[in-house]
Amino acid sequence: MKKFIKLILILCFYIIAVYIGTTLSEASSSDLYLNNLNFNAEIKNDGSMNVVETWDIDISSTNTLFKTFKTDSSKYSKITNVEVKDITGGKNKTLTKINQLMYHVKKDCYYGMINKNNEFEIAWGVGLENSSDIRKYEIHYTVEDAVSKHADYAQLYWQFVGKDFEISAKEITGTIKLPGTVQDLDEIKVWGHTKDLNGEIHATGNNEIKFNIQKYRGNRYVEVRTLFPTNLIITSNRHDSKEILNSVIDEEAKWVNKANAQRKRKKIIAWGITIIINILCFVLYYFIIRSMNKTIAKLKDMNKYKPTQELKYFREIPENNATPSQALYVKNKKISELTSNEIGKIFSATLLNLNRKKIIDFEIDKTDKKNITIKILKEDNKSIQEDEKVIFQFLKLACGLEKQITVKQLVKFIKRCSTTNIIKLKDNLEDITKSQLENKEIYNKVEKEKYDKYSVQIIGNIVIIMMLAIFSPILVFALQFANIFVMIGIIPLIILLIILTILKGRIASNINIYTQLGVDSSEKWKGLERYMKDFSLLKEREVPELAIWEEFLVYATTFGIAEKVLTQLKIVYPNIEEIMSTTDITYMYVMMNTNFSTNFSNAISSSMSSAYSSATGGGGGFSGGGGGRWPEEVEEEVDNPLQKYN
Numbered sequence: 342m343k344k345f346i347k348l349i350l351i352l353c354f355y356i357i358a359v360y361i362g363t364t365l366s367e368a369s370s371s372d373l374y375l376n377n378l379n380f381n382a383e384i385k386n387d388g389s390m391n392v393v394e395t396w397d398i399d400i401s402s403t404n405t406l407f408k409t410f411k412t413d414s415s416k417y418s419k420i421t422n423v424e425v426k427d428i429t430g431g432k433n434k435t436l437t438k439i440n441q442l443m444y445h446v447k448k449d450c451y452y453g454m455i456n457k458n459n460e461f462e463i464a465w466g467v468g469l470e471n472s473s474d475i476r477k478y479e480i481h482y483t484v485e486d487a488v489s490k491h492a493d494y495a496q497l498y499w500q501f502v503g504k505d506f507e508i509s510a511k512e513i514t515g516t517i518k519l520p521g522t523v524q525d526l527d528e529i530k531v532w533g534h535t536k537d538l539n540g541e542i543h544a545t546g547n548n549e550i551k552f553n554i555q556k557y558r559g560n561r562y563v564e565v566r567t568l569f570p571t572n573l574i575i576t577s578n579r580h581d582s583k584e585i586l587n588s589v590i591d592e593e594a595k596w597v598n599k600a601n602a603q604r605k606r607k608k609i610i611a612w613g614i615t616i617i618i619n620i621l622c623f624v625l626y627y628f629i630i631r632s633m634n635k636t637i638a639k640l641k642d643m644n645k646y647k648p649t650q651e652l653k654y655f656r657e658i659p660e661n662n663a664t665p666s667q668a669l670y671v672k673n674k675k676i677s678e679l680t681s682n683e684i685g686k687i688f689s690a691t692l693l694n695l696n697r698k699k700i701i702d703f704e705i706d707k708t709d710k711k712n713i714t715i716k717i718l719k720e721d722n723k724s725i726q727e728d729e730k731v732i733f734q735f736l737k738l739a740c741g742l743e744k745q746i747t748v749k750q751l752v753k754f755i756k757r758c759s760t761t762n763i764i765k766l767k768d769n770l771e772d773i774t775k776s777q778l779e780n781k782e783i784y785n786k787v788e789k790e791k792y793d794k795y796s797v798q799i800i801g802n803i804v805i806i807m808m809l810a811i812f813s814p815i816l817v818f819a820l821q822f823a824n825i826f827v828m829i830g831i832i833p834l835i836i837l838l839i840i841l842t843i844l845k846g847r848i849a850s851n852i853n854i855y856t857q858l859g860v861d862s863s864e865k866w867k868g869l870e871r872y873m874k875d876f877s878l879l880k881e882r883e884v885p886e887l888a889i890w891e892e893f894l895v896y897a898t899t900f901g902i903a904e905k906v907l908t909q910l911k912i913v914y915p916n917i918e919e920i921m922s923t924t925d926i927t928y929m930y931v932m933m934n935t936n937f938s939t940n941f942s943n944a945i946s947s948s949m950s951s952a953y954s955s956a957t958g959g960g961g962g963f964s965g966g967g968g969g970r971w972p973e974e975v976e977e978e979v980d981n982p983l984q985k986y987n
Contacts, residue, residue: 372401375510376475378557380501386520388577390487390497394480395428398508401473405446407464408480409456411503417487418578423453424481425465436465453482490580494530495571496589500564502557513540513554513563521573522547526753530568530586532593536561545757566593646857648864654875655868658892665690665899666728666774671783672866672900674855676792684767685945690898691732692941697892698724700733716745728773735766748940755944763945783859792852866896873897873906876913 379395396406410420427434427449436451446452448468456462463480489496501515523529526544533542533552540554542565554563568589660667665687669675679687692715695701700719706712717740725733739754740746746754755763778784855863873893890910897906 373508374399378510378513380515383518384520386575388486388488390484396478400469404470409460409462418485420461420482422483425451426479429477486578490574490577491585492582493584494568495574498566502563504562507559509559510557513557515552517550519548532566535563646853646860649861652868654872655865659865664726669899671862674863681945685941688941690895694895713748731769752944788854870900876909
């Protein structure tokens with residue numbers, strides 16, 4: 342055992358030495374760092390694009406900054422109207438333009454021209470050979486014929502940052518303005534490509550696209566591809582009569598598959614590193630588990646409530662006027678936060694319940710049964726509970742002054758909603774629901790605080806392990822590997838999560854967060870769920886009226902079993918469509934003819950997730966390199982000042 346530990350220690354010191362050597366060797370290339378690199382691009386109706394790049398940059402021991410663009414007449418024709426401004430500290434100073442290539446550009450001068458590598462280069466002098474500073478520059482230029490015009494769509498396929506761009510950035514942001522507006526956001530197709538899958542891209546308005554890359558590492562391209570209505574481009578030197586939509590979609594799909602294949606190959610390489618990390622982490626786990634066992638021992642003396650009566654089926658609503666959110670919490674005896682999928686189910690079910698209470702109405706287009714309009718009938722009503730008001734207020738915001746909105750428009754509104762607004766909806770829903778259940782003596786706040794106390798202790802131990810692991814020399818060294826870091830922590834993290842889940846489960850099973858009333862109510866809700874799922878299979882069954890099933894469907898939607906219930910209703914009521922046509926049962930008809938119960942779950946999940954497409958691409962071309970030039974290299978220059986040009 343001692344020999345084994347000694348071997349591990351030797352390995353650690355070896356990796357530390359390699360890591361330090363690697364860090365020192367890279368120190369010379371770390372004199373530049375972008376706090377932010379922002380692109381503001383405006384597409385003109387002649388197919389050209391005006392671009393303003395804003396560099397917020399830390400500079401040390403550097404006298405020249407530059408950026409290059411690879412020339413390709415099939416992609417764009419030329420770069421014109423180059424201008425560089427120093428806007429540090431709010432000033433707006435235009436640098437002096439020169440018409441001469443220089444490896445070290447004079448301070449406050451710039452040029453934009455073709456270099457010896459046949460690339461278009463923009464370079465400017467910063468004059469910080471022996472000092473450091475934080476500067477802010479604007480680089481203006483026009484890309485002629487940046488957009489290609491086709492029979493069905495116009496296309497911008499532009500690489501804003503090339504793979505040879507040397508400078509890392511805290512974030513890269515960008516806005517692209519189209520030459521006109523579109524009626525429907527679906528007319529704008531967007532894709533983003535970058536190696537590390539650490540960005541987002543969205544069509545944020547009828548003429549606007551925004552993208553964002555966090556923690557950009559140098560030598561990784563960032564490109565944007567967008568298709569928009571061809572009629573927005575009046576003239577273009579790059580045009581043809583072909584349709585490109587299908588080929589572009591196929592190409593993007595292939596790149597996604599290629600990226601997945603690359604990840605698979607990297608997993609094989611990562612396994613070796615992962616095994617070493619796991620061995621060291623297991624040593625840490627041993628000590629932390631000992632601490633956790635002490636917590637478990639404290640929980641053994643606590644008695645857990647059990648249902649007064651175990652029920653397989655329950656054929657009534659356990660609590661009159663229970664809201665979807667309350668029902669979900671009680672059925673699952675929920676402790677943790679709501680997931681985006683659960684919020685979507687509650688959102689859908691609450692709309693159905695508001696319709697049942699005659700607060701809103703569903704109007705079905707007779708010519709297109711899937712075209713449903715939601716209309717607000719009453720601004721407020723005593724029958725609306727506080728948790729339902731959270732969703733009702735969100736609906737009112739989406740409807741605006743018209744007090745009505747189609748389901749399709751509401752889904753789009755949710756997708757375009759900021760993550761912050763959706764999280765606010767989620768937090769309010771959780772807080773209000775817990776407060777309601779506490780007032781009903783179903784939920785025990787004091788016991789929840791006790792649960793939180795033990796949970797914090799366990800999570801604290803887990804955090805200690807993770808911090809020790811992350812800051813151990815091996816993991817620090819492993820950070821030098823590009824995408825391997827994702828794999829490095831998988832096995833340790835899985836083990837940590839298993840331990841955390843088991844212990845939190847033990848806590849939940851020994852602390853009475855729900856009262857005896859809450860436990861009995863949960864048993865009834867579970868019985869109702871089983872009854873709704875198995876209704877058509879029961880040998881002896883009563884046949885409740887459809888009006889009762891309409892109320893049941895509110896909770897079936899909440900529990901995610903609405904489709905199963907609807908299928909069974911068609912078996913029990915073969916003539917259900919005919920019955921509904923002569924009654925006031927509206928939303929049952931809506932659910933049978935649309936995917937209403939899943940629309941909002943998907944929209945909310947989409948609003949909370951990244952929209953970046955794939956790690957591969959490269960078809961955009963255009964951008965070359967960028968970086969800085971260091972004064973030490975002057976000594977190596979000979980008669981030809983461009984001999985070392987790259």
